[in-house]
Structures are given as C-alpha cells and as structure tokens.
Amino acid sequence: MTIKQTALAVAIGGMLATPGHAGLVISEYVEGSSNNKAVELRNTGSAPVDLTAWELQVYFNGSSTPGLTIDLAGEVAAGGHFVFAHSAADPAILAVADQTTGAGLFNGDDAITLLEGGVVADSLGQVGVDPGSAWGSGETRTQNATLRRLDGSAADTDPFDAYDPAATFAGFPQDSFDDLGVGDGDGDDGGDDGSDPDQPNLSCGADATPISAIQGTTTDSPLAGDSLVIEAVVTGVFNGDGGLGGFFVEEEASDRDDNPLSSEGLFVYAPDAAVSVGQRVRVAGSITEYGGLTELTDLSGLADCGNTTLPAATTLALPWDTLETPEAYESMRVSFSRPLTVNDTYDLARYGSLTLGSDRHFIPTNIVAPGDDAAVVAELNARDRLILDDGSNQQNPALVPYPTPQLSAAQTVRAGDQVTDLTGILDYRYDEWRLHPSSAPGFISANNRPAGPELTDRGDLVVAAFNVLNFFNGDGFGGGFPTARGADTAEELQRQTAKLVSAISALDADIIGLMEIENDGYGDTSAIAELAAALGGSWAYIDPGLEQLGNDDIAVGLLYRSDRVTPQGAAATLAEGAFAELNRRPLAQTFVPVAGDDGVTVVVNHFKSKGCRGADGANADQGDGQGCWNPMRTQAAEALAGWLANDATGTGEADVLVIGDLNSYAKEDPIQSLVGDGYQDLVARFAGEQAYSYVFYGQAGYLDHALANSPLQAKIADATVWHINADEPRALDYNTEFQTPQQQASYYAPDAYRASDHDPVLVSLTLTADEPADRADLNGDGRVNGRDVARFILAYLFGRADVEHYDVNADGRVDRHDLRAILQVIRER
Known part of the structure; x- marks a missing residue:
C-alpha cells in the first residue's frame, strides 16, 4: 500500500469491515456496451437483509473520494439476489433489476465499494488508483466484460489493497447478463458443467467445423454459443504482456468454401497458448461474439498438427465497397495493394495506432453544405478508414513502433504521410477495423514539416491567429499547479512556453490574436503578461x-x-x-503601423465549442454535421457583424479583420452568416477548399478563421495556414503524463512542432493599396462616372487585356462585383 493509500485508510478509520462481517457480497458485475451496467448482490447469510443501512459508492478515475453514492432500498431474502442497474440498460437487465438510477455509473477504471452503516462489506477495484482502462486482463477484467463471483471466494473488505478480479471472479464476454439476478454466483454461466463424458476429438485430420461455417455471411456467427472443433493454420500470435490475448488461424486452401462473403479466418482467445506462426493446430472450444469479433474461446483442447505453409495474404484496397465489406475478411491475413495515407495520429503514443485511408479525409461541412451533402461525405470517409494497430491492447507502450523503428521528436509521422508494405491480420475490436502487421510497414514522408510560414507576399502588416492550447501559468510565481487547464506542473509550463515562443517567433507577425489563454487578468503575473515577456523584445x-x-x-x-x-x-x-455566457467575449483593437497612417481593426474571437454538454432543443446536435450549439455560434456571428458595423472601437476605422477559433467549419451557418454580411473567408480565398488547421477523428478542416470586411478585401496580400500542429502526434507536445522518463526526453523538443493542437493562420495586408475609388477610375480622367461604367461593360463583354486594371474590388476576379464597386463609388460621391 502506498503512503497516500495508507493515509486514506487511516482517515476513514472504522470503515474497513472486520473479517467476521456477514451479509451481502458483490456476486456479479456487468460493465457492458452503452448503459449496460449493473451490480448484483447476494445474501450469503441465513436471514433476510434490510437494505436501509446499505449503500454503493463509486470512485471515478482513481479518485480517493466517492463521486457517486447510492442508498439502497428494499430487502434481500436469505440466499437471494438484489440487482442494481442503470435505468437505460438493456431490457434483459431491467427485467431483473430491483433498483435503478439514471446517473452515470461506473466504467472499467472506477472502483466500487459496498457498505453497511459506513463499513465496507465488499469492494471491487482499488480506491485511489487509476489502472488505466481496467483491472485484470483477458475476459477477467473490469472493462467491457461481466464478472461472476467464484464459489467460496471471500469478500474484499479492504478497498485500498492491490486488486486482481481473477482472485474472486470468473470473466465472461461483454453484455453477458443471462445469469444476472438468477445465478448461484459461482462463475458458472449455466452451460456445460463438465459432466458430459464426451470429449472433443483432437485427432489431427478428423472432421472439423469449417471456419467459413463459423463466420457465415453476416456480422454475428450463425454458430455462436456452439462448442466445436476447428483445424487450421496459425497466422498471427499476439499473446504475452499487453497482447491481444490469443492467436489467429486461417483455413488452408483445400478446406475453404467458394463463398467470397464468408471469412476463412478466426481469432482464438487463449492468453496462455503456446503456438507459433505456421503451426497447424486443432482446437476445441465455444464460439462467441465479443465486441463484434467472432471468437473461439473457453478452450477445452488444443493439439499440434505440425507445420505448414502460410495461406497467401488476400489483397485488399480502400475504400470498402460498403461498411460491411471487411466482414468477409475478418481475422484473415491480408495485404493492401497501394500505399495508404495517414489521416490521424491522435492515438499513436497512447495505443500504438494510426488512422489510415486511401487519401486525406476532410470534415464534411468544411467542403460541402451541412445536411444531405455532408452525410454523403461522412459515409465516404467511413468506408475509407482503417486503423494500423500494433498487435497490442497495452496503453502507453514504452516503444511506439511507428514510424519504423519508433516515434521520437526527431522522427515523427504526420497526417498526410503514407504507409507502405501493409501486410497483416484484419481484426475488429473497439468498434474499428484494424490491421495488426506481420512485418514492419514502411513510411513515406509525403507531408514534410514546413520550416516556416509560406506567405508569397508579406505586404506591410502580418496578422496571425493562434489557439495556444490552454496556456495557464499557475500563480505567476512558478507555483499554483495544477490549474483548471493546461500545464500540471512548473516543468510542463516551461516546456509549453518554449514551444509557443518558438512558434510565435517564427510567425514573424506584427499582431497575434490568441485563443485559450488563461483568463486571469492583465497584471504582471497574468498568463498573457508571462507569454509576452517570454517572447521578449518589443512584444506587448x-x-x-x-x-x-x-x-x-x-x-x-x-x-x-x-x-x-x-x-x-x-x-x-x-x-x-x-456573448453573455457560452461564447467567449471578443476583443477588438485598432492598430496603425508605426511608419504609416492607414490602420486596421483586428477582432479576435473564440465561439462556443461543439461539445454537447447542456445542449437541448435547437442547440442539440441536429444530425446535419454541424454538431451541438450551432444556433448559439450563429447568433454570435450575427451579433459580431452588427457590432463591428457600428465602429466597435470608436476610431472610425473602416477596415476590419475578424480572426480566431470560431468552432465552425467553412460551410457551416456561422461562417456563412459572416460571408452574407460582406466578410470574405480569406483561408478559402488563398488556401483553397482543402485548407485545414485542425484534425478531428481523422478528418481535417479549419475552425481557425480570418475574414475581411468589404473595405479591407482589396488590401489583403495573402493568407495561409502554417501546418505545425494539427498533423503531429499529440505525444510530442509539452505534456509529460503517460510517458516514461525516456519518452519525456525523446518525445519533446523546444521547437514549434505540436506547440498546440491548432495550426496558426496568417494574413498579410498591403495597407498602402489604392482605394476602390482610385481603381474605379478606369479611363484615368480623374473622375468616376458613367464613362467608367461603360468602359467596364465593354471590357467585360469583349475581353480584357489587363485583368488587374478591371479588378476594382481586388478579389482576384473580374465579375459583376467589380461593376457594383464602381456604382458604389459613384453613389458615395
């Protein structure tokens, strides 16, 4: 027991039960899909138990204090059961539930205690410890599994001791609750009790069930629940510490059927099996569906039938024809005919995985209108998705194998890079199709790190927008950590500051709008003051x-x-x-170059996020691709435009540049509202339809914007996005959690890359550009009148020798908007 745990135990004193405590125990635990969560209690005594003094407590995510306390009600007969469940659980659970709650219940990394009068009668997990995702391993674990108490096992009355569910419980697949409320609590699922004298025939070459018959042509096996024998070749072994807990087998060519819709591969759940690739094995067990994967489990026999040649890998390509297409190759050895593109690196260091596709994926509403069009793009993206995994269930592996041979700050893999030589086992788990490679894949750096921002014309003034990923500086004196967000320690703040200074300095901008900086005022110890001081020089x-x-x-x-x-x-x-509550308040300031007299008003913004907490009615997710709070963000856009139209800074400056994280993609309502009010999307204008500054769930788009009002548009020289953050693995940022000391050193560099999770946007302005009134004088007679209108119409109809001369509004095109600009000048004069 750690010092912290000992202190906790002393603090609660008499809560620990004495060995002679009798009554209820936790007899079954269900941690299934969605809200399929339940705890079964069994009365081990000879008298009924009144539940008035009994309660369940849940300790979330390693917390040392309960996050949920449930007062139990009712009575449990001697030898009887009591089931507590989530009110939105499967009807089969609710049919046997004695008490329910609508509150969020436990996950696999949460500890549970059962108390009588404040005294612990039984517990599950270890209070004060976060195990990662679960305690235990294989099927006997507290995540995505059912646990049933072993006959004769004692209650765990010390919730602080090291915990292994296998000492007390037998494990069963996810969503197994047929025994709930009726079983005898001995870990028996009501199946074969071992008394059947018939033994499986393990004679090599004898009749066996074809794997194709087990897999069938639908998602679930038609033989689920059956006990049978297979004979096949081992194609991949993933046992050992952190492995998948078993091995894959595949039928030899002579034993396959002729149906292309039925897979010839199968996963055998056998954590301790000693097998090798190329070995022909005969295995007896039962068929189950575990998280969407067909498995052979509960092995009752395994025989070695010698070695043979591996079946040839089946050649595949993305995208899938349908979302169901990969079912025909489940658990088979496959290879991909062409290089695949990395679309996401988010889980690389945490789970050793990359998200791949045939090409780069974009957020639907970044490239098409919300609604039906966005739904089509979303489906196309879903059919073009594969996880390159590392053959392991281990979290935070000490060695991350991608890019080959391992990840580091100097050797990264970025979204947009390509992966070659992909051969391995096609697997389905955690709701994704995955490839566990049988040999190291190759990597092509198709999206190299850009050395600096690429502005073709820096003009007279450069403005940038930069989401700085929760820059919080504690108490401003090197202490006060952890804070509400951002760095957890002074060391992390130092690492974060160094990366931000590198990035901001390289921007070489004159004005920078920041998002996600600590809202702690503007004094000398504030976060913004500390960042400005770290930049040095003339930064203010x-x-x-x-x-x-x-x-x-x-x-x-x-x-x-x-x-x-x-x-x-x-x-x-x-x-x-x-802007009263949910949308962060904008900040506007007019600036004038030191060496000039023409200025610009810069307005930095951060609209409400797409997260759905508290969203209801029209603000709930409407299924059109815009996420939650879209009306709230649209209202912000409308209010912002109205405010700015009335000279928000009181300086009389007509040129306005709106920048910031608007939490809206290019085709969504808030951006289109600003465009409708005369603002031009500069990222779209200069970077094109496939511009991006952020990657979410393997899809790229830009939440970070720069929009110019009509008077300013002619003065825009260029705009770009500097791709230093969104494409990079998050493990390369300033954080140190979930990393070994070696990784903390190798993953980190005090450079600009992964200084944040958003890429900065830059805009250059040429403030000395001619005014529209000057450009509207097409015939050069010093006046703007009907003769200029006629000259424009003739040039537009019969061809233009000098396009720029007729581009009155300076948007890079000659069209009806230029004629309107001429007419506007005439009206104003």
Missing part, C-alpha cells in the same frame, strides 16, 4: 481595462509588436446577448 499585449474578459476559464487576447504597430483608441469587447 492589449489590456482592455477589465479584471478579466468574461467568466470562462479561458479567454482571447491580443499580442503586438510595439516597434511595428501602435494601438489606436481603446480596446473594445461585447458582453451582451450571445
């Missing part, structure tokens, strides 16, 4: 004269180079309506 920040900007933990901010630009007027913000 805008102080709007408030204690903090709104009531969120995070806020927006503005940094600027005082040797290059001067703030004009006072900073402004909007605190009413859509």
Whole structure:
C-alpha cells in the first residue's frame, strides 16, 4: 500500500469491515456496451437483509473520494439476489433489476465499494488508483466484460489493497447478463458443467467445423454459443504482456468454401497458448461474439498438427465497397495493394495506432453544405478508414513502433504521410477495423514539416491567429499547479512556453490574436503578461481595462509588436446577448503601423465549442454535421457583424479583420452568416477548399478563421495556414503524463512542432493599396462616372487585356462585383 493509500485508510478509520462481517457480497458485475451496467448482490447469510443501512459508492478515475453514492432500498431474502442497474440498460437487465438510477455509473477504471452503516462489506477495484482502462486482463477484467463471483471466494473488505478480479471472479464476454439476478454466483454461466463424458476429438485430420461455417455471411456467427472443433493454420500470435490475448488461424486452401462473403479466418482467445506462426493446430472450444469479433474461446483442447505453409495474404484496397465489406475478411491475413495515407495520429503514443485511408479525409461541412451533402461525405470517409494497430491492447507502450523503428521528436509521422508494405491480420475490436502487421510497414514522408510560414507576399502588416492550447501559468510565481487547464506542473509550463515562443517567433507577425489563454487578468503575473515577456523584445499585449474578459476559464487576447504597430483608441469587447455566457467575449483593437497612417481593426474571437454538454432543443446536435450549439455560434456571428458595423472601437476605422477559433467549419451557418454580411473567408480565398488547421477523428478542416470586411478585401496580400500542429502526434507536445522518463526526453523538443493542437493562420495586408475609388477610375480622367461604367461593360463583354486594371474590388476576379464597386463609388460621391 502506498503512503497516500495508507493515509486514506487511516482517515476513514472504522470503515474497513472486520473479517467476521456477514451479509451481502458483490456476486456479479456487468460493465457492458452503452448503459449496460449493473451490480448484483447476494445474501450469503441465513436471514433476510434490510437494505436501509446499505449503500454503493463509486470512485471515478482513481479518485480517493466517492463521486457517486447510492442508498439502497428494499430487502434481500436469505440466499437471494438484489440487482442494481442503470435505468437505460438493456431490457434483459431491467427485467431483473430491483433498483435503478439514471446517473452515470461506473466504467472499467472506477472502483466500487459496498457498505453497511459506513463499513465496507465488499469492494471491487482499488480506491485511489487509476489502472488505466481496467483491472485484470483477458475476459477477467473490469472493462467491457461481466464478472461472476467464484464459489467460496471471500469478500474484499479492504478497498485500498492491490486488486486482481481473477482472485474472486470468473470473466465472461461483454453484455453477458443471462445469469444476472438468477445465478448461484459461482462463475458458472449455466452451460456445460463438465459432466458430459464426451470429449472433443483432437485427432489431427478428423472432421472439423469449417471456419467459413463459423463466420457465415453476416456480422454475428450463425454458430455462436456452439462448442466445436476447428483445424487450421496459425497466422498471427499476439499473446504475452499487453497482447491481444490469443492467436489467429486461417483455413488452408483445400478446406475453404467458394463463398467470397464468408471469412476463412478466426481469432482464438487463449492468453496462455503456446503456438507459433505456421503451426497447424486443432482446437476445441465455444464460439462467441465479443465486441463484434467472432471468437473461439473457453478452450477445452488444443493439439499440434505440425507445420505448414502460410495461406497467401488476400489483397485488399480502400475504400470498402460498403461498411460491411471487411466482414468477409475478418481475422484473415491480408495485404493492401497501394500505399495508404495517414489521416490521424491522435492515438499513436497512447495505443500504438494510426488512422489510415486511401487519401486525406476532410470534415464534411468544411467542403460541402451541412445536411444531405455532408452525410454523403461522412459515409465516404467511413468506408475509407482503417486503423494500423500494433498487435497490442497495452496503453502507453514504452516503444511506439511507428514510424519504423519508433516515434521520437526527431522522427515523427504526420497526417498526410503514407504507409507502405501493409501486410497483416484484419481484426475488429473497439468498434474499428484494424490491421495488426506481420512485418514492419514502411513510411513515406509525403507531408514534410514546413520550416516556416509560406506567405508569397508579406505586404506591410502580418496578422496571425493562434489557439495556444490552454496556456495557464499557475500563480505567476512558478507555483499554483495544477490549474483548471493546461500545464500540471512548473516543468510542463516551461516546456509549453518554449514551444509557443518558438512558434510565435517564427510567425514573424506584427499582431497575434490568441485563443485559450488563461483568463486571469492583465497584471504582471497574468498568463498573457508571462507569454509576452517570454517572447521578449518589443512584444506587448492589449489590456482592455477589465479584471478579466468574461467568466470562462479561458479567454482571447491580443499580442503586438510595439516597434511595428501602435494601438489606436481603446480596446473594445461585447458582453451582451450571445456573448453573455457560452461564447467567449471578443476583443477588438485598432492598430496603425508605426511608419504609416492607414490602420486596421483586428477582432479576435473564440465561439462556443461543439461539445454537447447542456445542449437541448435547437442547440442539440441536429444530425446535419454541424454538431451541438450551432444556433448559439450563429447568433454570435450575427451579433459580431452588427457590432463591428457600428465602429466597435470608436476610431472610425473602416477596415476590419475578424480572426480566431470560431468552432465552425467553412460551410457551416456561422461562417456563412459572416460571408452574407460582406466578410470574405480569406483561408478559402488563398488556401483553397482543402485548407485545414485542425484534425478531428481523422478528418481535417479549419475552425481557425480570418475574414475581411468589404473595405479591407482589396488590401489583403495573402493568407495561409502554417501546418505545425494539427498533423503531429499529440505525444510530442509539452505534456509529460503517460510517458516514461525516456519518452519525456525523446518525445519533446523546444521547437514549434505540436506547440498546440491548432495550426496558426496568417494574413498579410498591403495597407498602402489604392482605394476602390482610385481603381474605379478606369479611363484615368480623374473622375468616376458613367464613362467608367461603360468602359467596364465593354471590357467585360469583349475581353480584357489587363485583368488587374478591371479588378476594382481586388478579389482576384473580374465579375459583376467589380461593376457594383464602381456604382458604389459613384453613389458615395
């Protein structure tokens, strides 16, 4: 027991039960899919038990204090059972439930205690310890499994001792609850009790059930629940510490059927089996469906039938014809005919996996309209998805094998890179199709790290938008950690600061709008002051004269180079309506270059996220691809445009640049609302339809925006996204959790890459550009009148020798909008 656990035990004193405590024990535990969660209690005494003084407590995610306490009610007869369950569980669970709750119940890494009068009568898990995803291994684990108490096993009255469910329980597959409320608690699922004298025939070459008959042509096996014998070749072994807990077998060519829809491969769950690739084995067991994977489990015999040649790998290609297509190759040895593209690196260091596809995937609503069109793109993306796994269930492996031979800060794999030589076992688990390679794949750096931002024309002024991934600085004196977000220690803050300084310095921008900076004011110890000081030189920040900007933990901010630009007027913000609560308040400031007199008003924003907590009605997810809170973000866009149209900073500056994380993709309602109000999407204009600044679930898009109002559009020289963050594995950021000391050193570099999870957006402006009134004088007579209109119409109809001369609104095109610009100048004069 650790010092912390000992202190906890002393603190609760008499809660630990004495060995002679009698009454209820936890006889069955169900941690299934969705809300299929239940705890069965059994009365081991000879008298009824009144539950008035009894309660269940749940300790979430390694917490030392209960996050949920449930007062039990009713009576349990001697030898009887009591079932407590989630109110949204499977009807089969609810049919035997004695008491339910709608509250969120336990997951596999949560500890549970059963108490009588505050005294622990039994427990499951270890209070104060986070095991990762679960205690135990194989089927005898506390995640995605059912546990049934072994006959004669004693109650665990010390919730702080090391815990292994196998000492007390027998494990059963996920969503096994046929014994709930009726079983005798001895770990028996009501099947064969071993008294049947018939033994499986393990004679090599004898009749066996074909794997194709087991797999069938549907998702679930037609022989699920049957006990049978197979004989096949071992194609992959994934036992050992952290492995998959078994091996894969495949039929030899002579034993296959002629149906292309039935798989010839099968996973055998046998954590301790001593087999090898190429070995022909005869195995007896029962067929089960575990998390969507057909398995042979509960082995009653295994015989060695010699070695043979491996079946040839089946050649496949993405995308799948349908979402069901890979079922025909489940657990088979396969290879992919072409290189696949990395679409996501998010789980690389945590689970040793990469998300692949035939090409780069984009967020549907980043490239098409929400609704039906977005649904089509979403389905196409889903059919073009495969997880490259590492043949392991282990979390946070000490060696991450991708890119070959292992991940480090200097040897990374980025979204957009390609993977070659993909041969291995096609597997299905954790709701994804996965490839466990039988040999090391190759990697092609098709999306190299960009050395710096690529602006073809830096103009007179550069403005950037940068989400800094929760930059919190504790108490500002090197202490006060952990904070609400961001760095957990002073060391992590130092690492985070170094990466942000590298990135921001390389931007070489004059003005930078920040998102996700700690909302702790503007004093000398504030987060924004610390970041500006770390940048050094002439960096300064805008102080709007408030204690903090709104009531969120995070806020927006503005940094600027005082040797290059001067703030004009006072900073402004909007605190009413859509910005009163959920959307972070915007911050606007007008700037003028030190060497010029033409300015621009920069407005940095951070709209409400797409997370669904608390969302209902129209703000709930409408299934159109825009996520939750879309109306709230749209209201923010409308309010922002109205506010800015009325000279928000009071300086009279007509040029306005809206920047920031609007939590909306390019084709979604909030962005289209701003476009409808005359703002131009500069990322779309200069970076194109496939621009992105963020990667979510293997799909790229841009939440980070730069939009120019009509007067400013002619002064935009260029815009770009600097891809230093979104494509990189998150393990390369400043965080140190879930990493060995060696990984903390090898994964980290004080450079710009993975300084955040969003890429910065840059915009360059040429403030000395001619005004529309000057460009509208097409005939050069010093006046703008009907003659210029006629000249434009003739040139438009019969061809233009000098396109730029007729591009009055300077948007890179000559069209009806240029004629409108001429007419607007005439009206204004």
